[in-house]
Amino acid sequence: MIEFTDVVKCYEQGNRALNGVSMRIDDGEFCFLVGPSGSGKSTIIKLITGELKPTSGSVHVNSFFLERIRKREIPMLRRTVGVVFQDFRLIPNMTVYDNVAFAMRVIGARESEIRERVPYVLELVGLENKASRHPGEMSGGEQQRLAIARALVNNPSTIIADEPTGNLDPARSFEIMSLLQEINNLGTTVLVVTHEKNLVELFAKRVIAIDEGYVVSDGREGYYGNEN
Amino acid sequence: MKINNIGYLLKEGVRGIFLHGFMSFAAVCVTVACLIIVGSFSILAYNLDVMVNDLNQTSEILVYIDSDLSDAEARSIGTKINALSNVLQATFISREEALESFVKDHNGDSAFNGVQASDLRHRYEVTLEDNTLMDQTDAQLQQIPGVAKTNAAYELAQGFTTIQQVLHIVSIAMIAVLLVISLLIISNTVKLAMYDRRDEIFIMKMVGATNGFIRLPFIVEGFTLGMIGAVLAFGLEWVAYDALVQKISHVDALKLFTFVPFENLLVPMLIVFGAAGLFVGIVGSWTSIRKFMDV
Numbered sequence: 001m002i003e004f005t006d007v008v009k010c011y012e013q014g015n016r017a018l019n020g021v022s023m024r025i026d027d028g029e030f031c032f033l034v035g036p037s038g039s040g041k042s043t044i045i046k047l048i049t050g051e052l053k054p055t056s057g058s059v060h061v062n063s064f065f066l067e068r069i070r071k072r073e074i075p076m077l078r079r080t081v082g083v084v085f086q087d088f089r090l091i092p093n094m095t096v097y098d099n100v101a102f103a104m105r106v107i108g109a110r111e112s113e114i115r116e117r118v119p120y121v122l123e124l125v126g127l128e129n130k131a132s133r134h135p136g137e138m139s140g141g142e143q144q145r146l147a148i149a150r151a152l153v154n155n156p157s158t159i160i161a162d163e164p165t166g167n168l169d170p171a172r173s174f175e176i177m178s179l180l181q182e183i184n185n186l187g188t189t190v191l192v193v194t195h196e197k198n199l200v201e202l203f204a205k206r207v208i209a210i211d212e213g214y215v216v217s218d219g220r221e222g223y224y225g226n227e228n
Numbered sequence: 229m230k231i232n233n234i235g236y237l238l239k240e241g242v243r244g245i246f247l248h249g250f251m252s253f254a255a256v257c258v259t260v261a262c263l264i265i266v267g268s269f270s271i272l273a274y275n276l277d278v279m280v281n282d283l284n285q286t287s288e289i290l291v292y293i294d295s296d297l298s299d300a301e302a303r304s305i306g307t308k309i310n311a312l313s314n315v316l317q318a319t320f321i322s323r324e325e326a327l328e329s330f331v332k333d334h335n336g337d338s339a340f341n342g343v344q345a346s347d348l349r350h351r352y353e354v355t356l357e358d359n360t361l362m363d364q365t366d367a368q369l370q371q372i373p374g375v376a377k378t379n380a381a382y383e384l385a386q387g388f389t390t391i392q393q394v395l396h397i398v399s400i401a402m403i404a405v406l407l408v409i410s411l412l413i414i415s416n417t418v419k420l421a422m423y424d425r426r427d428e429i430f431i432m433k434m435v436g437a438t439n440g441f442i443r444l445p446f447i448v449e450g451f452t453l454g455m456i457g458a459v460l461a462f463g464l465e466w467v468a469y470d471a472l473v474q475k476i477s478h479v480d481a482l483k484l485f486t487f488v489p490f491e492n493l494l495v496p497m498l499i500v501f502g503a504a505g506l507f508v509g510i511v512g513s514w515t516s517i518r519k520f521m522d523v
Contacts (some may be wrong), residue, residue, distance in 0.1 A: 040497070075433075075436040075439075077436070078434060078435060078436035079431070081435035082435075083434050091427065091428055093247055093248075102431070103431070103435040105236060107435060107436050108236075150435070154436070172483060184488065216520065
């Protein structure tokens with residue numbers, strides 16, 4: 001569960017990225033977060049993952065209160081939130097298998113668990129036959145599926161996808177969004193930050209629109225709510 | 229941290245060296261180059277110090293014995309001279325020996341034909357442990373009954389002492405400067421290696437790895453690279469120094485210089501190189517990684 005209550009975020013340089021944002025995304029929901037560049041979307045993601053602290057207000061993510069979280073609790077928070085990036089952020093000199101296994105190894109998982117879990121997740125994203133490939137040998141769509149597999153492997157309750165289709169063609173974008181929907185069907189909360197109006201319309205999910213640090217619409221009415 | 233994790237972290241540290249082969253190679257090369265420069269200068273400074281010290285040992289005080297004293301009495305004064313704490317050695321020279329050496333020094337010049345041994349005094353050539361205390365020891369020698377007068381080469385001893393002091397200051401300053409430059413170069417190389425891996429560190433942070441879990445493999449890697457660099461530098465220094473000393477010993481003009489064999493420097497050099505490699509590896513990776521951990 002993600003809950004923002006009257007969240008204000010000011011950066012040191014003085015600019016106000018969020019101006020009293022309140023929203024709640026329940027467990028198991030699929031939600032789009034839309035808005036123009038500089039509207040505050042990235043700040044919301046950074047607040048959810050604990051990279052930033054709110055200036056005022058409360059951010060509640062999967063039983064963690066981020067306005068008063070201790071530094072040593074942040075890794076525990078992040079184990080409950082899987083993040084997918086626009087530029088994939090894969091490790092080029094590791095194989096597909098190792099890229100996914102890496103995410104388990106660095107939190108101290110046993111090798112037996114890794115051997116069991118990684119093939120399962122690779123199968124879920126359709127990369128079971130590419131385990132020994134390197135990211136450089138794969139298409140953009142495959143690389144993003146690999147990034148999703150990595151985000152999923154530690155079984156987080158929430159997946160945040162930051163512009164996951166920004167570097168992909170429309171067909172691959174549709175595939176990725178469908179994959180995220182499948183993951184949501186398995187019970188994981190999914191929050192997708194995107195610019196892609198067509199996809200948002202096509203998947204007809206809840207849309208939170210943000211502009212200049214304010215939530216300007218929240219509902220199932222499409223990209224900009226009353227715009228349609 | 230679980231025991232099975234420690235095994236993984238150590239393995240990961242060593243694996244990182246090969247996974248990022250080029251950066252590891254660069255870090256080792258820079259460490260080797262810097263340690264060799266610092267090491268060579270230190271050895272040079274040490275050798276110069278030993279040489280100046282040897283030369284300084286040759287400056288002595290001549291102690292003339294009262295001519296009224298018999299041979300036996302003159303010889304017995306040696307015990308009193310040797311009893312002084314700063315005296316390294318007191319060699320008795322009888323008036324006959326003194327004449328012999330005097331005549332020899334003047335190539336049998338006829339002008340000295342009439343000089344008799346009885347015209348000269350018995351004497352002691354006294355070398356000191358610490359020439360900086362020459363004036364005090366000289367005063368103590370003059371107090372000994374039976375000593376007529378002394379002749380101390382103050383200027384020479386002071387000259388050597390000054391040279392040695394200047395040499396110490398210059399070499400310590402140079403080694404310190406070289407060491408600081410080396411540390412900066414090495415730590416920048418490590419930083420560059422870390423920059424190459426910032427994505428890896430970022431991913432570790434984002435999937436919830438703890439700081440200790442992220443840091444340890446890098447520390448293991450830094451330690452291993454530092455030690456490899458230190459061992460290589462030590463080996464190269466040894467081979468190069470031995471070869472140089474061998475070459476110099478064959479050049480007549482340079483025979484004046486005696487070099488300390490590397491075997492005598494083995495333990496201190498091993499300790500210094502090992503400590504420098506260890507420090508550079510661990511501190512270098514620890515401080516460089518901190519910048520990328522702040523996510």
